[in-house]
Amino acid sequence: MPRTLAAPVRKAIEKGLLDVPPHLALFYDLDFLRKRIDTLREAFPPETLHALAIKACPVTELLRRTS
């Protein structure tokens, strides 16, 4: 799994995502997150509800993607 930030940061700059004040961005490795969730899911019976603690990362966009 690639653990380098260079490519996504470069892409964000090219897209102009950092041109907008306050020039801040959060980067998440969504493939890694998905793998972690899948690993957890495989360890439990299929009907188990895995409820993500929102306080662990209350970023709405990330919540939207994990829902």
Next chain:
Amino acid sequence: MGCGAEAATAAELEQALRAGFAPQRMVFDSPAKTVEKLHRAITCGVHINADSLQELDRIATLVKDGLQPTSIGARVNPKVGAGEIEATSTAVPGSKFGVSLRDNSVELRDRFKRYPWLTGLHVHVGSQGCDVELLTEGWVPHPCAARVGHLTPCADSAALPR
């Protein structure tokens, strides 16, 4: 990615609903829920874990007033002791979290008898720095477990209505 969400505050509950989580895949676990917040959570249809006997009684008042109870559980505290981090340990003897199985077992059973909508038990031995032995020690077969799926009821559970 198909996850559910656990909200520890009323604000988190609203945030998760707006982020698109289905209410039936959400758990509301705030350690102090007012009548207003409980009303909102029941209306939304999320699972609620009451943190105290008082919260269960607040829900009972709302049910008496005509609100249809959704999925309701009670957080119990087996008080099995601290993990590596004393300050964040939830299962220490003086813990404010949950209904103490040591001190309030009788009252808890009373609520299970009186409230047919009470169908869940919630245990959280934490937070962090807890080894597997401590976590599993938190699983105590309790008569109230008879009403709860996937848990083994203990001997005198027959006394409780299903």
